[in-house]
Amino acid sequence: MTIQSFFVWLATLNPFLEIVVIVALFLAVVGLILFFIEIAPREGKVYTWIRLAACVVGPALVFIVLGSWLEAAIAAGVLGLLFFFLDKRAKGGAGSMFQLIGFLTPALALLLIGLVVPTIQTIFQAFMNSRGTEFVGFDNFAWIFTQPSNVRVIVNTIIWVLVAPIVSTIAGLAYAYFIDKTRGEKYYKILVFMPMAISFVGASIIWRFMYTARPEEVGQIGFLNQVIVWFGGDPYNFLADDPWNTLWLIVVFIWIQTGFAMVVLSAAIKGVPTEQLEAAELDGTNAWQRFMNVVVPGIRPALIVVLTTISIGSLKVFDIVRTMTAGANNSSVLANEMYTQFRSFEAGRSAAFALILFVLVMPIVIYNAVQLKKQREVR
Helix, strand or coil, rough: CCCHHHHHHHHHHHHHHHHHHHHHHHHHHHHHHHHHHCCCCCCCCCCCHHHHHHHHHHHHHHHHHHHHHHHHHHHHHHHHHHHHHHHHHHCCCCCHHHHHHHHHHHHHHHHHHHHHHHHHHHHCCEEECCCCCCCCCCHHHHHHHCCCHHHHHHHHHHHHHHHHHHEEEEEEEEHHCCCCCCCHHHHHHHHHHHHHHHHHHHHHHHHHHHHHCCCCCCCCCCHHHHHHHHCCCCCCCCHCCCCCHHHHHHHHHHHHHHHHHHHHHHHHHHHHHHHHHHHHCCCCCHHHHHHHHHHHHCCHHHHHHHHHHHHHHHHHCCCCHHCCCCCCCCCCCHHEEEEEHHHCCCHHHHHHHHHHHHHHHHHHHHHHHHHHHHHHHHC
């Protein structure tokens, strides 16, 4: 029985029976994992016989299910080597090395399949033509950096990564510091953190309505333009005003990420020793000096995490731009342009945009990793 025939058979069952079969398969997989990690590596004659029985039962089940002597023989060889290793480990301990390998292998396999292999494929694709059949060298990158619209895309992305993390972090830090230990603190935090519960697409739709502009003689449906009209102004098309439309898009990102910055930095501020603040106050320092000389150095690791995390998010932002403008009026960014080229069947150019984005993200990731390593060394 092949996997395809199994699913065909499963589709013929009653829906309730399908649930039972799927749950049973899930429990069987969990039991198999527990067997290899917890039971098989144990020391003792009983477990040695269990391992020996598994070497026989395993290939037999493979033959019954697949009906192939070759695959049953391969399964017997693999299980034989595996249980030989387990038996050897059991004689010297509880098989901790195998447990470590057992837990790490799925994560490493997923990392290899989902990240390493696609990254290598994308790097090669960036130097190929649109169909991936001919090596074109740096032609895709030359096209990106010689087209004014593409240069504008890169500039917009740099503006995102310069403005969004700094403003979000400053706003989150100010909010966390000023409402710390105040009455109703948790309610104030909930209000600021609520946008984090909304997806980027949902937030974009909300703000697109906020920015909507209609002719003056027609009633406004956008809140911001309604306020402008109330004060006697003309409706303003936020999303069509180049280059300010990029900043109006960044506002949506800041609105979401400020809650994240506030929560992380608020927890870090509560970790600053009270004795240090009291000592600084006895030394005659004012509130600003205590904040800059005691609080900020005390939460520096959290500040780095928040800044780098938001920076990476702003570099690869896609949902907000795609939902609100689709890159129109010179508001596109690298991730959006990568998707646009892919939809236009320009795989090589899309991969080139992806590689540029990868190069821009890597220094931030490396810096974050170095800082985390330094913090572990200090501890």
